[in-house]
Amino acid sequence: MSAEPDGPPARRTPPRSALVVGGGVSGLVAARDLAARGLRVTLVEAEDHLGGAVGAHQVAGLVLDSGAESFATRSRAVPDLLEELGLGERVVHPNRSGSWLFLPEGAVPAPDSGILGIPADPTAPRLRAALGRAGMLRAGLDRRLPAFVGMTERSLGGLVRARMGERVVDRLVAPFATGVHSAHPDDLDVDAVAPGLRRALREHGSLGAAAGALRRAAPAGANVAGLRGGMNALSETLVHDLERAGVKLVTGYDVIALDRDPRREGWMVIQRQPRHGHKTAVARGELLVMATDGTTAVRLLAGHEAGLQRFAPEAGPQVALATLVVDEPRLDGAPRGTGLLVSEDARGVRAKALTHASAKWDWVREAAGPGRHVLRLSYGRPRTDAAVPPEVALPDDQLIRLALSDASTLMGMPLRPGQLVGADIVRWRSALPRAGVGHARRVADFRRSLAVLPDAVAVGGWLAGTGLASVVADTRSQVRALLAEAGVPDRAAPAASEPARTPPTSTRRKD
Ligand SMILES: Cc1cc2nc3c(=O)[nH]c(=O)nc-3n(C[C@H](O)[C@H](O)[C@H](O)COP(=O)(O)OP(=O)(O)OC[C@H]3O[C@@H](n4cnc5c(N)ncnc54)[C@H](O)[C@@H]3O)c2cc1C
Structure with a gap:
């Protein structure tokens, strides 16, 4: 976010308005944190409903x-947000009945410890059907190999293969990676999809022990949690709170162009309403948060900084x-x-x-x-x-x-x-961006290049990595940095609200 020496002059008064493009969870959370600091916020979403992939x-x-x-x-990223929203209860x-794998020979129980299919105990009898005798012997070597083995591997597949062998990659980890991230483990950056795993390997000496430690660190021993009534309550409650906070929510408008506001410091977007005769409108804000998919964000931002074009995601x-x-x-x-x-x-x-x-x-x-x-x-x-x-x-x-x-x-x-x-x-479509090998570095490079554009940040799954935990944590930290850089004074944290009682934001009837 730091301005270049020859960039625009520093603003004299802190900004009072902000514009958020994209109304998925990242956009909704960004709008919430901006409004909580007293800014007038407009959020523009292309679809007729808010929440994006959470509906x-x-x-x-x-x-x-x-x-x-x-x-x-x-x-704590998602639990903390849920507490703030009054959804903690x-x-x-x-x-805890565990999950299964469907292999060429049929259905077998999946590892019930560890993460992303990496078993905490690769020699557990439960895994014999999936790995076979030779596969289990190879996987068991993980405990005897020095901790540095596999440490330089950047892909999830590379790390697991080096420590536990090919069969664990093919039989246990690939189905998880495909099911959760829609990508083969060799195409996934281990630090993006399993944060802390390589550090835990260094501490515990084996990949199995590292995967087990990460699993045990999760409350109730489960890697995931949900909400009674569904995760759609998160979008619904965020929307409800934004309405109460006076955020202007504009849906059904596709943002087609992004420009500097000639009348004052800040940004303006041109919106088109495709379903209603392509009517156009303009929205303005001194701060800008791009919270769309990566292709759209890069297309719109690259008009102002051509160097960003190379970050267009696959x-x-x-x-x-x-x-x-x-x-x-x-x-x-x-x-x-x-x-x-x-x-x-x-x-x-x-x-x-x-x-x-x-x-x-x-x-x-x-x-x-x-x-x-x-x-x-x-x-x-x-x-x-x-x-x-x-x-x-x-x-x-x-x-x-x-x-x-x-x-x-x-x-x-x-x-x-x-x-x-x-x-x-x-x-x-494009809802499961791929965190390929080298993802963290590409994101850092992208954000360094974006810093030449004053008062703008980009957030969302294509940068943070797929999953609400990553998206919520990254969005909040980007918005904090944006506000600090713009000199917006701190205000008290928002009060927790009552859970919303309005119907879901994107209910589709089709039965
Ligand atoms: C089927 C599926 C299941 C998933 N399951 C889980 C799960 O169980 N647990 C988990 O943690 N994560 C899960 N995820 C991932 C998680 O939902 C996403 O990582 C997260 O919701 C992404 O939020 P986002 O705001 O970055 O993107 P999105 O939700 O994709 O929101 C981006 C928004 O930008 C809007 N937009 C795009 N272009 C424009 C434009 N030009 N103008 C205006 N608006 C625009 C889009 O319409 C969209 O609403 C799942 C994802 C999918 C698709």
């Missing part, structure tokens, strides 16, 4: 998460979520725990993951009632040559049929169309 849809009468359904508990932990994979609500009392026993991650080598299944939501979250089970189940399958594998993965390109009705067939195979019991009481397909 709701309705399937068979159940209001469920349409995107993110949990948050990582490795840091609604935090819930997933059931488009992330397109993904589709198929949510099925089925009547099948035999699923009450949760035969695959909270769900399965599917190995790329498995035949006969095209989904990359299945979440048994009514087994994972008590609130979903209670809402659905006995014998009724919510299964959420995700499609869109990385490393496909097609711009749109073939399953994601299927029309909704065909994708629902495929999901029902995949669910039968994965759950190990036939699920017939007559048992389907509701279904919905939600498609996400």
